[in-house]
Amino acid sequence: MALIAGKGALPTHLARALATQDAPFLIAQVEGAEMENPDALPVETFALERLALLFERLHDRGVDRVVMAGAITRPRLDPERIDPRTAALLPRILPMLGQGDDAALRAVVALIEEEGFAVVGADAIAPDLLPPPGVPTRAQPSPADKNDAARAANIVATLGAADLGQGAVVAQGLGLAVETLPGTDAMLAWVAAVAGACRPDPGGAKGVVYKAPKPGQDRRVDLPTIGPATVEAAARAGLAGIAVEAGGVLVLEPQETVVRADARGLFLWVRSP
Structure with a gap:
């Protein structure tokens, strides 16, 4: 499981739930949207300009499921940081930034699923919430x-x-x-x-x-x-x-x-x- 984390306390709550389930997981935090981390959990940070590299990293770690949690402000992309594989995704990424939250998130979910990952809801991880x-x-x-x-x-x-x-x-x-x-x-x-x-x-x-x-x-x-x-x-x-x-x-x-x-x-x- 990969926990894609943004701002707020929800990522930590989900990480605690996963730990009690003895489910192996990693946390990938969006750059500029740092999660609250009172438990000092190990966190990897990624930039949207290198989204394709994140997908490669998740595949390398054997991730097959993704849960998204936490608030993310819409980033300003730095063209100089974009790697070639992510550049190929830009026609999909750029329109997301100008859409409403739900439309943008649907597009993100579609990208993640096309990479072969299953997207899981936070309530499936921690139904007690x-x-x-x-x-x-x-x-x-x-x-x-x-x-x-x-x-x-x-x-x-x-x-x-x-x-x-x-x-x-x-x-x-x-x-x-x-x-x-x-x-x-x-x-x-x-x-x-x-x-x-x-x-x-x-x-x-x-x-x-x-x-x-x-x-x-x-x-x-x-x-x-x-x-x-x-x-x-x-x-x-x-x-x-x-x-x-x-x-x-x-x-x-x-x-x-x-x-x-x-x-x-x-x-x-x-x-x-």
């Missing part, structure tokens, strides 16, 4: 919160059809923010800084952040992810809680996420579609 439906927190969503979550789910479905983000914030039926390329943290930071005054009733529902995959998304790559940091960001944004689509959103450190939510008085609702 997909929580069952329900509300594991002490706080429970109110009827107004449930209405806001339903409105946010409709917004996310509409965004996904346009290959934009995987999240939205709704309060009192009003869309306060949607997730775009900068991601969930940036969306919640904007809500914390600006959107508080947008709630028409200061004493009414505080609002919900909702996360779900895009309609028709290849769920082997780029499943939405939340964790303890998301709870803290939602609390700073003054929201009542977090709702996620059951079976479609990874929850990192699930126990700690619930503990943080309870400490902040927020609910976590794993909502059936």
